[in-house]
Amino acid sequence: MPVAPVTPPTPPDPPPREPTVSLDLSTSPTTPTSPTSPDRPARNARSARPAEGEGAAVRELPPIRPEDHGKPVFGRAFEYAKDPFALFRHQWDHYGPVAPFSMLNQRWVMLLGPDACEEAFRNKDKAFANGPAWTYLVGPFFDRGLMLLDFEEHHMHRRIMQQAFTRDRLEAYAARMHAPIEAGLAGWADGGRDRDFRAYPSLKQLTLDVAADIFMGGAEDTSPEEMAKVNEAFIACVQAAAAVVRKDLPFTRWGRGHRGREVLEDFLRHYLPSRRAVRTDDLFSQLCHIESDEGERFSDDDVINHMIFLMMAAHDTSTITLSTMLQMLGQHPVWQERCREESLALGPRPTLAELEGLESMDWVMKECLRLRAPVPVVLRQVVKDTVVQGVRIPEGTFVVLAPQFAQVMEELWTNPLVFDPERFSPERREDKSHRYAWNPFGGGVHKCLGMYFAGAEVKAVLHHLLRGWEWSVDPGYVAPMNNHSLPFPKDGQPIDLRRTR
Ligand code: HEM
Numbered sequence: 001m002p003v004a005p006v007t008p009p010t011p012p013d014p015p016p017r018e019p020t021v022s023l024d025l026s027t028s029p030t031t032p033t034s035p036t037s038p039d040r041p042a043r044n045a046r047s048a049r050p051a052e053g054e055g056a057a058v059r060e061l062p063p064i065r066p067e068d069h070g071k072p073v074f075g076r077a078f079e080y081a082k083d084p085f086a087l088f089r090h091q092w093d094h095y096g097p098v099a100p101f102s103m104l105n106q107r108w109v110m111l112l113g114p115d116a117c118e119e120a121f122r123n124k125d126k127a128f129a130n131g132p133a134w135t136y137l138v139g140p141f142f143d144r145g146l147m148l149l150d151f152e153e154h155h156m157h158r159r160i161m162q163q164a165f166t167r168d169r170l171e172a173y174a175a176r177m178h179a180p181i182e183a184g185l186a187g188w189a190d191g192g193r194d195r196d197f198r199a200y201p202s203l204k205q206l207t208l209d210v211a212a213d214i215f216m217g218g219a220e221d222t223s224p225e226e227m228a229k230v231n232e233a234f235i236a237c238v239q240a241a242a243a244v245v246r247k248d249l250p251f252t253r254w255g256r257g258h259r260g261r262e263v264l265e266d267f268l269r270h271y272l273p274s275r276r277a278v279r280t281d282d283l284f285s286q287l288c289h290i291e292s293d294e295g296e297r298f299s300d301d302d303v304i305n306h307m308i309f310l311m312m313a314a315h316d317t318s319t320i321t322l323s324t325m326l327q328m329l330g331q332h333p334v335w336q337e338r339c340r341e342e343s344l345a346l347g348p349r350p351t352l353a354e355l356e357g358l359e360s361m362d363w364v365m366k367e368c369l370r371l372r373a374p375v376p377v378v379l380r381q382v383v384k385d386t387v388v389q390g391v392r393i394p395e396g397t398f399v400v401l402a403p404q405f406a407q408v409m410e411e412l413w414t415n416p417l418v419f420d421p422e423r424f425s426p427e428r429r430e431d432k433s434h435r436y437a438w439n440p441f442g443g444g445v446h447k448c449l450g451m452y453f454a455g456a457e458v459k460a461v462l463h464h465l466l467r468g469w470e471w472s473v474d475p476g477y478v479a480p481m482n483n484h485s486l487p488f489p490k491d492g493q494p495i496d497l498r499r500t501r
Pocket of ligand 1: 053130146147197313314317318374375378379440441442445446448449450453454
């Protein structure tokens, strides 16, 4: 695999490039059969930066330019929320791959481009920690979830948890998904056609129903009203991440997050004895029974903490992936038909291997994850002085890695803002231009453990939809995104949905 550093602009202060990148996903003239351009511009020009060990001088972080301080207290937070792509581009153009900025009264560093992200994800000198950084953002509501653990402790918990995501386990989860998906989709456009169907909230409900079954194994002692309260509690924990007032006070998001966490803990603790007693196919029961090759197992508290984190990690990410795919397939009917033909060639309840064999759907999913990464940035804190791309980052610095930016860099992709799933075909494999050109699931020791689970769920939902429905989206539609935490379409993403069976 060719892995070449991408040439960053020479900091400080080259003139900004115009126009600034902003993701307009409506501009998509390609068709699935568009040939690979023979005269595609050369990418991956070698960096002028001397490689490590070749006597490269270590530089200090550049100062933040006076015009880049943003709003008092909030710093650049609003700019990120308004248009993350524009902020990434601005930072890259003005500072290069290691770009300082201020946010929420803190000085942060943004790592941009595949080489800087690679260094931090690989974390060779163990200078980057997850726990303090993610806790700073999402608060104590996902405390001791796998992503918030570090180093030896993380390694031990991951060793155990990966036993819940083996191939056998994934096959069992995939087989179990079809029934809740069919039940959840049953009411979609039940009058035959819904011209203003809001895809995003409907998908969110659907993925929650699937999770209640696959993750929880059902909730046999909980009434629908109580279940609604559990859902509210879960949402309160997720939304607390975007809180401005970070104190446990009544009527604040933060306060609701604390109350939500208590409800979730009580709910899960109630079911713990029954899930410990019998080993079943759901994730909850699996976490109660699995052990690592060394015989390590999760305590009761571990199971509760991991369940709360896993529900959060799985839910919004899969929902936004699906909603982007519905938008793109609605705007590109040729691709929708191509995916449908492949799905119709399979039975109604395909196995994991059959779902993975849906080639067009696989490329579409990858392309949607590229254009709209459900986790556009990941956070770290530097726990000892380190050097990235020749720039020293002092201990204590909060760092934002922006994999989303590499996924739309002109240096790595042909027409990066155009929907073109065939870029993932074996003949083109543009994602191989750099090991960190495409990494919506992160990298290094914290790489997403639910990656294949997510692939199975997303493809299973799409498979059922393609076999029983058709939909279209105005080709000029641009989703108005809310970027305060994970991105989602503020308008619920309207589609014109028709039943075909
Ligand atoms: C399209 C869907 C998904 C995307 C884009 C996604 C993305 C990510 C990313 C970027 C990370 C790394 C965070 C970091 O480095 O700090 C991560 C971690 C993680 N994800 Fe996912 N995720 C998805 C679905 C899921 C699902 C369905 C599950 C569980 C069933 C899951 C479980 C996890 C876990 C446990 C971690 C922490 C891994 C560790 O720290 O060792 N994810 N995910």
